[in-house]
Amino acid sequence: MNFDLLIKNATTFVPENTTDLGKRSPLKKTQLDIGIRGGRIVDLGQLSSSNAEQVLDANHLVVLPGIIDSQVHFREPGLTHKEDIESGTRGALLGGITGIFEMPNTKPSTTTVDLFKQKVTIAKNRSHTHFAFYAGAAADNVELLNELENQEFCSGIKVFMGSSTGTLLIEDDVLLEKVLKNAKRRVAVHCEDEFRLRERKSLLIPSSDGKIPVSLHPKWRDEITSLNAVKRLIYIAEKFQKKVHVLHVTCQEEVEFLASYKNLASVEVLPQHLTLHAPDCYEKWGCKAQQNPPIREKKHQEALWKALHNGVIDVIGSDHAPHTLEEKSKDYPNTPSGMTGVQTLLPVMLNHVNQGNLSLQKLTELLTENVRDVFQLKNKGRVQIGFDADFTLIDLNKERLIQNSWIASKSQWTIFDGLKVKGWPTHTILKGKICMQDDEILNPFCGNGFEFERN
Ligand code: DOR
DSSP states (O other), X not given: OOXXXXXXXXXXXXXXXXSOTTSOOOXXXXXXXXXEETTEEEEEESOOSTTEEEEEEOTTSEEEEOEEEXXXXXXXXXXXXXXXXHHHHHHHHHTTEEEEEEOSOSSSOSOSHHXXXXXXXXXXXXXXXXXXXXXXXXXXXXXXXXXXXXXXXEEEEEEESSOXXXXXXXXXXXXXXXXXXXXXXXXXXXXXXHHHXXXXXXXXXXXXXXXXXXXXXXXXXXXXXXXXXXXXXHHHHHHHTOOEEEOOOOSHHHHHHHGGGTTTEEEEEOHHXXXXXXXXXXXXXXXXXXXXXXXXXXXXXXXXXXXXXXTOOOEEOOXXXXXXXXXXXSOTTSSOOOOOOTTTHHHHHHHHHHTTSSOHHHHHIIIIIHHHHHHTBSSOSOOSTTSBOOEEEEEEEEEEEOOGGGOOSTTOOOTTTTOEEEEEEEEEEXXXXXXXXTTEESSOSOOOBOXXXXX
């Protein structure tokens, strides 16, 4: 057979069940060659390189299905001093990410079909990775939600139950019911209870130095703030039998509650909540560690790991949320919440693999197969004949320092600056094209829109 690209000696993960695409399959480790033509996987097995235009020997590397980051904020339009689609996806590509789903809290928020299409137009010309966009739910667009979620390259509707960066907010249950009733696809939700946030803002009082310490952030936005929102969401999802995606869980109470509702709710966790904890993170990094929902104490981090191993957690996203260092150096609480993450997601999580905190197979499921299943992605996320030839190659033994100077984001910093990790992405391949190799972008702007199964 003729191949455009042949990946030889690939240690990789393939699904145990290849026939039922409507089901999530566990992965199994195997070694084979991968034959690619026309951007698709056309053959798997022991393959001859005699008719291959290009051969990539993956000996000593692991070939993962293309890693997908299902939560990023790339700030275009309106906030492009922090990030834009080009710089955001460049960071993604360098970090081994083959595709992203981008959030609607840009300026203006992505709440109309026109604004949604504008983002797609920008991305079609300037995205280094595959892309999809969420549409934002707002008080004045609930009637439009089904039309929005049916747009090409839409990953679904996003709801902010508590205010964070930007103006999007669905604070009360009457409105939330309307959103869930009108949306047919799985709705992604930021779960913090706005009413409790307002009540508790008075807890932000200055210390003896006259300043309000950022360590109060997880006390203001406490566990109950997250749990109340999750409970309200699940009550409504159950009432209307709708599927929801609970973004960035942070605490024990949430994951213990959600364990009983896996038929309705898929669940995301972030690397920063698995890696950093309070109060140390606020002492060490100040407002750089400020994030919504907040980084909490160690006992919550332990609960998140437990939930990851128990199957409560479905996906890991980065919640890449860049803000400039100048913005982050204001006095709390005038500082914005969020940190970069799309570029460091994989190195940080591979380091967890090397530390024995999870297996590479589990990590791969959380970043590919489960994302495919939760969002009903078409032809993505699997090493299987007929699927798109997107791959992330990693060197599990490579040791490297994460440094700000490596970060492509316009905000130019990462909370993981100075962290020595073991495990690093070496190649990012999109539709059979090697787009990134060893920190170099060989083929820019190869991203296409993600397609989704529609039932
Ligand atoms: O910390 C956060 N930053 N949490 C969010 O929900 C939004 C994000 C941002 O866009 O800055």
